[in-house]
Amino acid sequence: MPLDPSFAGRSWPPTEPYLVGREKIREFARAIGAVDAEYHDPAAARALGYPDVVAPPTFPTVVTMAASRQIISDPTLGMDYSRVVHGEQKFRYTRPVVAGDALVCVNTVEEITQRGGHDFLTARTDVTTEAGEPVVTAWSKLVQRGEHTA
Amino acid sequence: MTDTLEPQTFRVTRADLIRYAGASGDFNVIHWSDRLAGKVGLPGVIAHGMYTMALVGRAVTTWAGAPDAVVEFSVRFSRPVPVPDTDEGTQIEVSAVVKEVTDDGLTRLSLTATCQGEKVLSLATATIRKR
Numbered sequence: 001m002p003l004d005p006s007f008a009g010r011s012w013p014p015t016e017p018y019l020v021g022r023e024k025i026r027e028f029a030r031a032i033g034a035v036d037a038e039y040h041d042p043a044a045a046r047a048l049g050y051p052d053v054v055a056p057p058t059f060p061t062v063v064t065m066a067a068s069r070q071i072i073s074d075p076t077l078g079m080d081y082s083r084v085v086h087g088e089q090k091f092r093y094t095r096p097v098v099a100g101d102a103l104v105c106v107n108t109v110e111e112i113t114q115r116g117g118h119d120f121l122t123a124r125t126d127v128t129t130e131a132g133e134p135v136v137t138a139w140s141k142l143v144q145r146g147e148h149t150a
Numbered sequence: 151m152t153d154t155l156e157p158q159t160f161r162v163t164r165a166d167l168i169r170y171a172g173a174s175g176d177f178n179v180i181h182w183s184d185r186l187a188g189k190v191g192l193p194g195v196i197a198h199g200m201y202t203m204a205l206v207g208r209a210v211t212t213w214a215g216a217p218d219a220v221v222e223f224s225v226r227f228s229r230p231v232p233v234p235d236t237d238e239g240t241q242i243e244v245s246a247v248v249k250e251v252t253d254d255g256l257t258r259l260s261l262t263a264t265c266q267g268e269k270v271l272s273l274a275t276a277t278i279r280k281r
Contacts, residue, residue: 024173031173032204033160036217048218057207057220061200062174082190086199088273090224096217141226 001078003112003119003144007071011108015067017130022099024062025055032056045098052099059097061089064125064138067105071123072142079121079144087120088141094134102130110139117146155246155259158209162197162231163239170201184235197231202242202270206263209244213259214278221256222277225263229270240265246276255279 022042029039037044038054045053072079097103104127111122125138167181176198179186184194203225211217233239243264250258261274 028173031166031169032201032208033166034204034208034211034217036211038217048216050218054218056204056217057211057223058200058204066175086227088224088226089200089203090222091220092222093220 001080002114003121004076004078005112007074007077007109007121008112009109011106012070013106015070015105015107017102017104018063018066020055020063020097020099020101020103022053025053025059025097025099028059028062029056032058042099050096050098055097055099057091057093057096060091060127060136060138063097063103063127064105064140067107067125068123068140070107071109071121079142080147083145083147085143085145086140087143088122088139090139092137094136097135101135103127103135104130119144153248155213155248157243157245158212160205160208160242160244161239162201162205162233162242163237164195164233164235166239167195167197167201167233170198170204174198174200176200192230193232195233195235197233197242199225199227202227202231202263205242206244206261206271206274206276209246210259210261210276210278213246214257214280216280219278219280220276221279222275224276225261225274226272227270228272229265229268231265231270242270249275 034056106126108124113120122141127136245262246259249260259276263271
């Protein structure tokens with residue numbers, strides 16, 4: 001079943017704030033082998049002008065992937081997640097994520113297309129603080145492979 | 151900054167994928183089960199695309215010389231990265247060329263990531279602001 005094209009242009013209400021923990025940033029940095037002091041040591045991050053440890057560039061995916069369940073779990077969209085692969089990813093940063101941030105996500109489906117039996121969905125997630133200060137915008141293109149291809 | 155940046159190589163093992171799954175919250179079975187990866191037509195366990203992107207991000211911040219230098223970062227996942235269940239795992243090599251240095255101090259990089267000699271990303275770019 002193809003994705004419901006009427007989802008294009010739709011936005012969802014803001015998610016509950018995600019509170020970014022210092023240990024979560026350290027755990028993520030360790031998992032990707034990033035040893036920069038600013039990811040682990042609050043004093044090093046403060047020397048760069050941040051209130052606490054800074055997150056590596058792809059850390060926002062932890063927050064936005066959880067938030068995107070709002071879209072993909074909507075049964076009327078018709079997405080079969082077992083057939084979905086990640087096609088493209090883009091981040092545009094206003095500033096890095098910092099421990100202590102309470103981040104709110106607003107999801108928008110920018111585009112739904114079909115090509116070669118596959119469905120493509122581009123979601124934009126605007127990530128801000130609770131006060132509405134912009135932090136990062138993420139774009140994810142998901143590919144739902146056709147049912148009759150391997 | 152020269153036009154071509156020193157390539158960086160990252161080793162990727164199954165243990166790295168398990169650790170990344172836990173840290174990122176992405177527990178998709180294709181990243182830890184050969185059996186279930188095979189059922190959806192893959193040769194075996196593959197790395198999370200976002201893990202590959204994270205390694206490329208490490209290369210970018212290393213070149214930039216600052217962990218907070220990235221202004222924009224974009225990739226297309228063009229080929230999966232199979233990670234065999236061996237001590238050696240596999241390797242991802244990341245290289246970059248400087249495409250542009252703008253008047254307002256931004257540097258645009260065109261990025262290449264390869265595994266076993268094959269490009270695993272296309273249209274991969276990063277914009278960095280040097281301190």
